[in-house]
Amino acid sequence: MKTLGLYIHIPFCNGKCPYCDFYSLKQTEESMDEYISYLNKKISSYTDYAADTVYFGGGTPSLLGTDRLISVLKNIHDSFGNIQRETTLEVNPESPNCLDFEKLKFYGVNRVSIGLQSANDSELKILGRKHTANDVRNTVKTVQSSGIENISLDLMIGISGQTAESLTRSIEFCADLNVYHISAYILKIEEGTVYFKNKDSLNLPDDDTVCDFYELMVDKLDSLGYGQYEISNFARDGFESQHNLKYWNCEEYLGLGASAHSFIDKKRFYYSRSIRDFYNNKIIPDGTGGDEEEYIAMVLRLSGGLQYGKFRNYFGYDLPRHYIYNAKKLNKTGLLYVDDIGIRLSPKGFLCSNSIITAILYNE
Numbered sequence: 634m635k636t637l638g639l640y641i642h643i644p645f646c647n648g649k650c651p652y653c654d655f656y657s658l659k660q661t662e663e664s665m666d667e668y669i670s671y672l673n674k675k676i677s678s679y680t681d682y683a684a685d686t687v688y689f690g691g692g693t694p695s696l697l698g699t700d701r702l703i704s705v706l707k708n709i710h711d712s713f714g715n716i717q718r719e720t721t722l723e724v725n726p727e728s729p730n731c732l733d734f735e736k737l738k739f740y741g742v743n744r745v746s747i748g749l750q751s752a753n754d755s756e757l758k759i760l761g762r763k764h765t766a767n768d769v770r771n772t773v774k775t776v777q778s779s780g781i782e783n784i785s786l787d788l789m790i791g792i793s794g795q796t797a798e799s800l801t802r803s804i805e806f807c808a809d810l811n812v813y814h815i816s817a818y819i820l821k822i823e824e825g826t827v828y829f830k831n832k833d834s835l836n837l838p839d840d841d842t843v844c845d846f847y848e849l850m851v852d853k854l855d856s857l858g859y860g861q862y863e864i865s866n867f868a869r870d871g872f873e874s875q876h877n878l879k880y881w882n883c884e885e886y887l888g889l890g891a892s893a894h895s896f897i898d899k900k901r902f903y904y905s906r907s908i909r910d911f912y913n914n915k916i917i918p919d920g921t922g923g924d925e926e927e928y929i930a931m932v933l934r935l936s937g938g939l940q941y942g943k944f945r946n947y948f949g950y951d952l953p954r955h956y957i958y959n960a961k962k963l964n965k966t967g968l969l970y971v972d973d974i975g976i977r978l979s980p981k982g983f984l985c986s987n988s989i990i991t992a993i994l995y996n997e
């Protein structure tokens with residue numbers, strides 16, 4: 634039986650953050666009940682796969698409350714077997730008291746991801762977040778006291794008014810709470826968001842400043858014991874996200890829920906950004922995946938990079954020489970390294986990963 638990663642999308646949020654373009658809707662008790670009933674039916678319809686990682690993402694999965702989450706966890710167990718490696722739940726720092734983490738742990742949750750974004754309340758206000766840094770502190774403590782130790786916090790770089798000092802404070806805040814994993818994303822202004830409409834008045838730091846912040850963050854996190862293992866992800870040894878590594882290693886995953894994406898048997902497919910389409914089981918094909926180009930582009934996001942041995946295991950043949958030849962042309966730039974193990978980007982290289990990957994793939 635094939636073993637894959639299982640992603641569950643929960644498309645409910647208590648309001649819309651002005652920078653966010655994820656699919657999410659305002660929840661009601663009835664709409665959450667209805668969604669969970671369809672989701673559970675869908676989960677139960679799968680009998681051919683096992684899963685070793687599960688990721689509840691959103692939206693705000695913690696809005697569901699303990700009982701609904703447990704009903705989904707039980708169904709997953711019945712259809713996909715015992716989840717051996719990792720079950721992650723994204724949790725909103727506004728509502729930790731609504732969840733019984735001890736119960737959730739009993740039913741398999743062993744990792745919690747919390748959207749901190751910044752430990753400076755003025756920056757949180759600018760981001761339109763309703764929580765404070767203290768709410769996050771309390772949430773982390775609540776989760777830790779339940780016995781779930783593997784906690785990840787999200788940070789954001791490029792917030793209006795952010796400084797090197799305020800970013801450093803946010804990083805130290807995470808380390809002081811002894812979380813094991815940090816994801817740090819550069820703020821992107823996506824079309825269709827409130828930020829996009831107001832982009833000229835946002836007063837965001839310029840690109841050079843954001844690059845400086847990124848490098849500062851990589852160094853600071855490293856000095857605090859968080860090794861970089863992906864462009865935006867840092868972890869204490871052994872606490873890299875097992876589920877997300879599947880995406881970057883082009884391994885298979887099944888996504889269930891409105892707007893969830895899947896990759897199985899070299900095919901990509903997804904549910905549209907519509908709860909009704911999900912209820913009507915409307916699956917949209919998205920072409921093939923897992924070819925040489927996609928694999929190279931994905932693994933170069935990882936600090937371990939493109940490794941010759943792993944490429945051979947994935948494809949059954951050696952990495953074609955022209956990729957190595959293209960990479961070697963950039964060897965002296967400090968943006969990447971080419972050696973006997975493979976090709977990998979430096980932190981500076983991560984900042985312009987798209988153009989380096991294009992150069993390696995197409996000699997452009």
Ligand code: SF4
Nearest residue numbers: 646649650653691692
């Ligand atoms: S950022 Fe998170 S909480 Fe805010 S609207 Fe998007 S998914 Fe919801």
